[in-house]
Every structure is written in C-alpha cells, then in structure tokens.
Amino acid sequence: MSRAVAFVPAHLSVIFSVHLAEDPRAAGSRGAGIVIDDGVYVTVSEGNGCTLNGETRTIDPVDRLTDALGVEATVAIETDLPLGQGFGISGAATLGTALAANAAFDLAMTENALIEAAHVAEVEAGTGLGDVVAQARGGVPLRLDPGAPGYGMIDAIPVRTDLEYYSLGSIDTVDVLAGATESISAAGDRAVEHLQATPTLEALFRLGVSFSREADLLPADVAAVIEDVEAAGGRACVGHLGKTVVAIDRGLSQAGYDAVPSAVYPTGAALLRGE
Amino acid sequence: MSRAVAFVPAHLSVIFSVHLAEDPRAAGSRGAGIVIDDGVYVTVSEGNGCTLNGETRTIDPVDRLTDALGVEATVAIETDLPLGQGFGISGAATLGTALAANAAFDLAMTENALIEAAHVAEVEAGTGLGDVVAQARGGVPLRLDPGAPGYGMIDAIPVRTDLEYYSLGSIDTVDVLAGATESISAAGDRAVEHLQATPTLEALFRLGVSFSREADLLPADVAAVIEDVEAAGGRACVGHLGKTVVAIDRGLSQAGYDAVPSAVYPTGAALLRGE
Numbered sequence: 001m002s003r004a005v006a007f008v009p010a011h012l013s014v015i016f017s018v019h020l021a022e023d024p025r026a027a028g029s030r031g032a033g034i035v036i037d038d039g040v041y042v043t044v045s046e047g048n049g050c051t052l053n054g055e056t057r058t059i060d061p062v063d064r065l066t067d068a069l070g071v072e073a074t075v076a077i078e079t080d081l082p083l084g085q086g087f088g089i090s091g092a093a094t095l096g097t098a099l100a101a102n103a104a105f106d107l108a109m110t111e112n113a114l115i116e117a118a119h120v121a122e123v124e125a126g127t128g129l130g131d132v133v134a135q136a137r138g139g140v141p142l143r144l145d146p147g148a149p150g151y152g153m154i155d156a157i158p159v160r161t162d163l164e165y166y167s168l169g170s171i172d173t174v175d176v177l178a179g180a181t182e183s184i185s186a187a188g189d190r191a192v193e194h195l196q197a198t199p200t201l202e203a204l205f206r207l208g209v210s211f212s213r214e215a216d217l218l219p220a221d222v223a224a225v226i227e228d229v230e231a232a233g234g235r236a237c238v239g240h241l242g243k244t245v246v247a248i249d250r251g252l253s254q255a256g257y258d259a260v261p262s263a264v265y266p267t268g269a270a271l272l273r274g275e
Numbered sequence: 276m277s278r279a280v281a282f283v284p285a286h287l288s289v290i291f292s293v294h295l296a297e298d299p300r301a302a303g304s305r306g307a308g309i310v311i312d313d314g315v316y317v318t319v320s321e322g323n324g325c326t327l328n329g330e331t332r333t334i335d336p337v338d339r340l341t342d343a344l345g346v347e348a349t350v351a352i353e354t355d356l357p358l359g360q361g362f363g364i365s366g367a368a369t370l371g372t373a374l375a376a377n378a379a380f381d382l383a384m385t386e387n388a389l390i391e392a393a394h395v396a397e398v399e400a401g402t403g404l405g406d407v408v409a410q411a412r413g414g415v416p417l418r419l420d421p422g423a424p425g426y427g428m429i430d431a432i433p434v435r436t437d438l439e440y441y442s443l444g445s446i447d448t449v450d451v452l453a454g455a456t457e458s459i460s461a462a463g464d465r466a467v468e469h470l471q472a473t474p475t476l477e478a479l480f481r482l483g484v485s486f487s488r489e490a491d492l493l494p495a496d497v498a499a500v501i502e503d504v505e506a507a508g509g510r511a512c513v514g515h516l517g518k519t520v521v522a523i524d525r526g527l528s529q530a531g532y533d534a535v536p537s538a539v540y541p542t543g544a545a546l547l548r549g550e
Contacts, residue, residue, distance in 0.1 A: 099433055110417065110474045111431040138542065142385065150428060156386040158374055160548045199385045267413065267542030273435045 002046055004103035008092035008269040009039035010081055011134045011141075012165070012239030012246050014208035015195065017188030018129060018181040019146035024120040028146035029129035030192050032204055033239070034246060035138045036163060036262045040079040040089060041272075042096030044104045047074030052083075052093075061094040061118075061125040068117055069098070071105050084170035086242020091131030092269075094118040099271050111136070116148035138268035140204065142195065159201045160266060164252040164259035168221050168243040187214035205248065208237030219243060228255040277321055279378035283367035283544040284314035285356055286409045286416075287440070287514030287521050289483035290470065292463030293404060293456040294421035299395040303421035304404035305467050307479055308514070309521060310413045311438060311537045315354040315364060316547075317371030319379045322349030327358075327368075336369040336393075336400040343392055344373070346380050359445035361517020366406030367544075369393040374546050386411070391423035413543035415479065417470065434476045435541060439527040439534035443496050443518040462489035480523065483512030494518060503530040 016031030050062055059077070066073050075097050081087045098114040101107065109117075115136045122128040134141040137154055145152035191211040195203055209226060212218040218226075222238050225245045229236035234251025238244065245252065252259035291306030325337055334352070341348050350372050356362045373389040376382065384392075390411045397403040409416040412429055420427035466486040470478055484501060487493040493501075497513050500520045504511035509526025513519065520527065527534035 102433055103435075108473060108475050109433075110471075111414070111433045113430075114433060139386070139545070149430070153425060155388075155424070158377055158384075158386045158389060158546055160378075160546045196385075198383060200383050263548075266545035270414070270541035271433055271435045273538075 002104055003043065004100040005041060005043045005272040006096040006099035006269060007039055007041055007272060008096040008135050009035045009037065009138060009265040010092060011035050011088035011131045012086055012244065013088065013130065014204055014237050014239065015188055015191040015211045016130060016240060017185035017192065021146070024123040025116055025148045026146065026151045027123050027129070028119065028133070028152060030143050030146055031130055031188055032140070032142050032192065032195055033134050034140055034163070035134060035265045035268070037265045038081055038262055039265070040077055040081070040092040040096055042093060042100050043076040044097060044100035045074050046072065046104070048072055050075040050077070052077045053079065059090060059093055061090055061121040061127050062097050064125055065094050065097055065118055065121040066101065068121060069101055069107060071101050073097070073101055073104070082167065082170070084242065085167045086239035086244045088128060088131030088135060090127040091118070091122050092135055094121050095132050095135055095269050099269060103271055112149040119148040136268045139266050140201065140264060142192070142199065144192070157199045157201060157204065159264060161201060161264050162249050163246055163262045163264065164250060165244050165246045165262055166225060166252050166257045166259040168225070168245070171241045171243060184215040184217065187211050201248065202235065205235045205237045212238050212240070217241070225257065228257070231255065277379055278318065279375040280316060280318045280547040281371040281374035281544060282314055282316055282547060283371040283410050284310045284312065284413060284540040285367060286310050286363035286406045287361055287519065288363065288405065289479055289512050289514065290463055290466040290486045291405060291515060292460035292467065296421070299398040300391055301422045301426045302398050302404070303394065303408070303427060305418050305421055306405055306463055307415070307417050307467065307470055308409050309415055309438070310409060310540045310543070312540045313356055313537055314540070315352055315356070315367040315371055317368060317375050318351040319372060319375035320349050321347065323347055325350040325352070327352045328354065334365060334368055336365055336396040336402050337372050339400055340369050340372055340393055340396040341376065343396060344376055344382060346376050348372070348376055348379070357442065357445070359517065360442045361514035361519045363403060363406030363410060365402040366393070366397050367410055369396050370407050370410055370544050374544060378546055387424040394423040411543045414541050415476065415539060417467070417474065419467070432474045432476060432479065434539060436476060436539055437524050438521055438537045438539065439525060440519050440521045440537055441500060441527050441532045441534040443500070443520070446516045446518060459490040459492065462486050476523065477510065480510045480512045487513050487515070492516070500532065506530065
C-alpha cells in the first residue's frame with residue numbers, strides 16, 4: 001500500500017493536571033475527558049507537505065512526527081472541527097498521521113509504538129499533553145498517569161450517551177501550557193482522585209466544572225452558558241484548552257443554544273480499510 | 276437504565292502460551308490473535324437466568340461473573356458463531372455481560388475493572404485465558420504479558436484487512452488447558468518474541484502455523500486446509516482452541532472452500548446506545 005487513511009475522534013479534555021518529565025514518553029497529563037463522534041481523517045501518501053481541509057498548513061507535531069518516523073509524506077487532514085477550541089485536533093492529526101504512515105510506508109510498527117511517537121511529537125511541540133492517548137482509547141478515558149502506553153495507565157468510564165457542544169472561541173494551548181501550571185495541576189489531581197472514587201458521567205461533569213473554576217480556566221462567558229444549561233435541568237462542562245461547552249443529551253438546545261449534536265464515540269482511533 | 280446491551284467481537288487466538296498464577300488477575304496467556312467483525316450481543320436486565328440464542332443455557336464464566344458483581348441478572352446472548360470452535364465466545368459473553376450489567380445496574384465500575392472481572396471469571400472457569408483482554412482491545416492484539424489490565428501489557432498490530440474463516444469442528448478448551456501445557460507455552464513464547472521483532476499480519480500468520488505445528492495443535496484436517504490455501508497463493512492459520520481456519524482476504528474461497536467472509540474489527544468491545 002502506498003496510501004492509507006486513518007480516523008481519529010476528537011477529545012474534549014474535561015479535567016487535567018500537567019506532568020513535566022525529561023523523557024517526553026513519560027511526560028503528559030493525568031485527567032479525564034470525552035471522545036466524541038466527530039474527528040479527523042488523515043490521508044498519508046508519498047510526497048511532501050501538509051494540508052488542512054485542502055489548504056497548505058504547517059502543523060508542528062505532524063512535522064515532528066514524520067521526521068521521527070523518517071518518512072517523506074504528504075499528509076492531508078480533513079475535519080469539520082476547529083483547531084484551538086479544545087477538541088484535541090492537533091493530537092488527532094498527529095495520531096492519524098502515525099497510523100496512516102505506518103500502513104502507507106510499511107513501517108511495521110505496533111499500535112503502542114505509533115501512539116508513543118504521536119504523544120512525543122505533541123509533548124515536544126507543546127500542543128497537547130494527553131489527547132493522543134485518550135484518542136487512541138476512545139470513550140470517556142481516565143488518564144490515571146501521564147505518558148505514552150507503558151508509561152501511563154489508562155482506564156475509562158463505560159458510558160454511551162448523546163451529547164451537544166457549543167463553541168465560544170479559542171485559547172492558545174501553547175501559552176497556557178508554557179505558563180505556571182501548579183494550581184491547575186493541584187486542582188486536576190484532586191478532581192481525578194474524586195472521579196476514581198465515583199467513575200460516572202455525572203461525576204465527570206460535576207468535577208469538570210469545579211476543576212475549571214479552581215484552575216481559573218472558566219471564563220465568564222463559558223460559565224454563563226454552563227449555568228444556563230444547569231438552570232434548564234441539564235449538565236454541562238467545558239473542554240480544555242478552549243471555550244467549547246459540552247452538555248449531556250440535548251442540554252444546550254434545551255437551554256436555547258444553537259448547539260452541534262454529537263455523542264460519545266466508544267472506541268479509539270483506527271486505520272480505515274485499505275483500497 | 277434497567278436494561279443494557281453490549282457488543283463484543285469474536286477473537287481468534289493464533290499464538291498463545293499459558294501462564295498460571297495464584298492470583299487469577301495475573302494469570303492468563305501471552306499471545307496474539309485476530310478480533311473479527313462477527314461477535315456476540317449481550318442484553319442484561321433484572322431477573323435470573325441465561326439464554327444463548329433464545330435457549331436456556333448455563334455458561335459457567337457468565338454465572339461466576341454475575342455472582343462476583345453481586346447482581347441478579349437475566350443475560351440474553353445472541354450470536355451467529357458457535358461455542359468451542361476457537362472464536363472466544365465464552366469470553367465475549369462474559370465481557371459483554373460485565374459491560375451491560377454495569378450500565379443496567381448502575382454499578383459505577385470502570386472499563387478496566389469490568390475487563391478484570393470478566394477475565395477472572397474466564398480464568399477461574401477454565402474456559403479461556405486471553406480472549407477477554409483481546410476482545411476489549413480489538414484489532415490484532417499482541418498480549419505481551421498475561422493478565423487483566425494493569426497486570427498484562429497489551430499492544431496490537433495496526434492493520435485492516437478482509438478475512439475469511441472455515442470451521443472444521445471443535446476442541447474442548449477445558450481439556451487442553453487442564454493438560455500439560457509446557458510444550459505449548461515454550462512454542463508460544465518463542466513465536467511472540469519473533470512477532471514482536473516483526474509485527475506484521477504476514478508474520479502473525481506464518482508464526483501462527485509454525486506455533487500450531489510445534490505445539491501439536493494442528494490436526495491433519497486443519498493442516499490440509501491451510502496447505503490448500505497456501506498452494507492457491509494465500510495465507511491461512513488456525514484459531515485456538517478450535518479447528519477454525521482463518522485466511523487473509525479471499526484466501527479460502529480461492530482455494531475452493533465455502534468460507535464465511537469477515538474482516539479485522541479494528542476496535543474493542545463496547546456498550547451500545549441506551550434506549
């Protein structure tokens with residue numbers, strides 16, 4: 001095969017704590033989030049360059065990954081989702097490139113090795129810390145430790161549910177992750193411990209909101225939307241690092257918002273059928 | 276919710292070695308296999324009793340699991356696949372019961388805890404050693420260590436391909452696993468090491484045949500089918516413990532067999548959408 005396609009679902013990071021380490025395989029984040037039906041299709045073939053929805057674009061972790069794999073690849077990324085709004089699109093693009101490049105170039109790497117390579121590229125680019133391993137797992141992942149497979153232990157909350165999301169704009173991931181993250185991490189670690197004791201979807205949303213408030217990651221406009229959903233009897237939280245509010249079932253519509261319908265995607269990233 | 280449904284894909288165990296341990300969470304098998312599109316639907320609701328395709332049936336690991344979870348459940352299993360022919364149906368039924376029971380009875384257990392409970396039930400029933408963790412992962416799993424999540428490290432060969440299978444009958448899993456397994460395990464461990472060095476689908480099939488021959492798990496009628504497929508230019512191996520030959524693409528049809536079409540199922544077991 002000289003061309004391959006992978007699908008990687010988007011990941012909304014609801015709770016996280018930052019864990020730096022000398023070895024990027026061991027670095028990353030603990031936390032919990034939601035993998036959704038929408039995501040990224042990545043087509044890899046021989047050549048050079050990267051496009052996002054048809055337009056030439058440099059995506060730092062994708063460049064780092066193809067360098068690390070030692071391939072000269074054309075990477076075509078297609079997605080309906082925006083970068084920088086908390087969907088983990090850079091991680092999805094990088095993991096999809098890894099899975100598709102392995103098939104297109106017959107690299108004979110295992111899934112864990114490809115997940116590790118994508119995780120390392122994201123960590124080194126500073127564009128994400130835990131999206132790649134979450135997107136490889138699918139569902140509602142609980143990242144109990146930071147790091148790539150074999151470094152970090154991952155679990156999940158086994159639920160299927162419809163969701164909705166509504167985006168109020170973007171936050172610069174690199175800026176936040178480059179700043180002081182101690183208070184974020186203290187709040188994140190506390191929330192993860194509580195969630196382990198009560199691993200349910202309702203607890204994830206409740207702890208997600210309290211984490212975001214404690215970590216100072218809940219802008220007033222985002223908090224107002226969450227309050228509107230709760231006032232209408234629903235449950236919502238925010239996907240980090242971004243300003244995307246996600247609600248269980250039709251919680252946003254019921255509060256009067258023009259939200260995008262989605263659902264928990266129960267499984268992880270996968271190569272699509274070959275041609 | 277008081278009723279829930281899970282789908283668990285079948286798993287053809289191609290290479291394995293047996294690892295006994297005092298703690299059933301740490302016991303199991305190393306090995307490699309193929310998760311396929313076909314599988315088992317398990318519906319769990321309040322009540323008592325187990326049915327397989329509508330007929331009352333006692334499935335030991337399913338009984339053990341519901342006891343361990345402390346639930347009084349009606350378990351309805353639907354599948355087009357036969358028990359005892361190497362598809363891991365007992366493991367699939369048990370894992371599906373775990374996922375569906377967690378949702379139906381609001382047990383608030385994590386995915387790893389449910390996989391562990393199903394693995395322990397299978398190991399204690401003597402009906403399987405590695406199917407549950409493979410079926411939870413999906414694709415072409417490489418079980419690098421024995422045991423449940425957190426005990427055994429699992430990886431996978433990232434491939435998508437069409438397959439075919441053809442069954443010549445059954446082998447009694449309990450009898451083989453209760454017998455002397457040293458020579459099986461020695462051959463299995465060698466094959467896993469070779470596969471780690473060359474993690475490709477072709478290597479899995481090649482090593483699967485040589486493992487089966489060395490482990491004395493290749494009856495003459497099964498070997499004859501594999502030879503026919505190879506003579507027609509294809510590649511086949513056998514799913515253990517059973518007499519089901521699996522071939523890449525249309526390898527069995529091309530050798531004149533009336534085979535069942537299937538494919539690699541890229542992801543693992545999952546709860547279906549609630550009602």
